[in-house]
Amino acid sequence: MPSAGRVRVAIIFGGVSSEHDVSCLTAGGVMRAIDEDAFEVVGIGITPTGRWVQVTTDEMKAFDIVDGTLPRLGEERDEAVLLRHGGEGTGRVATLDGDSLVNVRDFDVAFALLHGPFGEDGTIQGLFEMFGVRYVGSGVAASANSMDKDLMKRQLAGAGLPVCPWITVTQARWQRDQAGCREAADELSYPVYVKPARGGSSMGISRAETPEDLVAAVEEALRFDPKVIVEEGFVGAREVELAVLGSRDGAPPRVSVAGEIAMHTASGFYDFVAKYTPKDEVVTLHVPAEVDADLLARLQKIAGATFTAMGAEGLARVDLFVLPDGSLFVNELNTMPGFTRTSMYPSLWAQSGIPYADLIAELILLAVSRPLGLR
The missing domain is CATH 3.30.1490.20 (ATP-grasp fold, A domain)
Incomplete structure (x- = not known):
């Protein structure tokens, strides 16, 4: 467990996947909101070519959409390395300066804001496990199986949950x-x-x-x-999303109110542009969704069961379809959903009584309280 004082959090972002820019955008949102009186942030970026670099908190705070362009890490920085630290559960990062290590910084917990392959898929979670470092979010198996939509559907179907054909x-x-x-x-x-x-x-x-x-x-x-x-594809279905948050001491996961994606295009397709550079005439996110108490209870029950069936930890967003006849189907579970202030996951928790900064803190503290090794 961390010593008294501020918890040292390594925010890791960027990555080599096609979602590099989205990850940088997420890191900027988190850095602007995090309580710096409670948490000391160590910024670690992964460039598009896979080089690890240290990034200052001021640089991270500046990551935002500018003139429709998402932020991106450059390749000009000195390379950094992740090291195993002697302290229990403590990680260390340092920058290479020739044959020397400089700007050596320790951290208590890793918060990987990496979307897509080589970050959200169990790979970096395995690295943290090997290094004995606590981290936010799901473990190796849950991350890998949730990332692979085929494996996810097989696992959910095996647990008796309804999935799309x-x-x-x-x-x-x-x-x-x-x-x-x-x-x-x-x-x-x-x-x-x-x-x-x-x-x-x-x-x-x-x-x-x-x-x-x-x-x-x-x-x-x-x-x-x-x-x-x-x-x-289900014709006439409503696409509803719920945010799930882990709990301590073996309690069931917490589930937010429901949100709904309403598309205003002929295809009704919530694509990359609609998600990250939206215009009102293309998509509207309803938070909370207009659902009655009975339907909300059913949605929350399936979302919580999906989280549990996948073995998820920390956070996940569960996306479901509501068919015109009232039947429900799980579309997917996302173990590292979009996490800017206006993204669906934080918006759902804000509507459910946990503001963005408090949500960030809760996720970090959940990770800090989690034991090392097999769970």
Whole structure:
């Protein structure tokens, strides 16, 4: 456990995935809101080429959307390295200066604001486990399985939770038997959504209205991931999201009020542009969603059960579909949802009584209270 005084938090952001810029935007939002009287921040960026670098808190606070452009780390900085520290649960970062290590800083807990592969998928969580460092969020297995939409659906279906019908297409299968893949997809009802299995932020996702649209959609998704899912689209469904927050002492996870994404386009497709550079005429986020008490209770029950079934920890956003007949389906669970002040996850908790700065603090303290090793 950290010693008395401010908890030292390493905020790790950027990364090599296609969501690098979104991660930098998230880091800026967190840094501007975090209580610096309670937490001492150590900024660690990962550049688009995978170089680890130290970043000052003032630089992080400046990360924002400027003239429609998201922030991005440059490659000109001196490289840093992560080190194992002798203290229990303590990590260390240092910058390389020739053969010397400079600007050596210790931290008590890691907060990886990394979206997408090589950050949200269990890889960096495994690194923290190897280094014996406490960290915010889900562990290796929950992160990896939740990131892979195919594995996630299999795990949720095995737990008896309702998931959207889907098929999985690998690059090898697509090259070997494209006709067979198309036949399998024809068992679904169109329109279908074609998604990289391990992507996020709607990168590489397409909506195929007819079987004729499928080939282009699969090939677009394969540009981002050699594993793709084709998922049945529900016509007339409401897309509702709930934020889940872990609890201490074995208590059930906490679940927020519901929010709803209302699209104002013909396709109803919540793509990357709509998420991060939105305009009112494209999308409206309703927080809270207009749902009656019975429906809210059902949504919260399934969201909490989804969090538990995936073995998630700390935080997750659970996305569900509400069909016109009232039936519910889990779309996905996101272990590192968008986390700027205006993102759905913090907005849902603000509406549920936990303001942004308090939510950041609670996530860090949940990580600090978690034991090291197997749990």
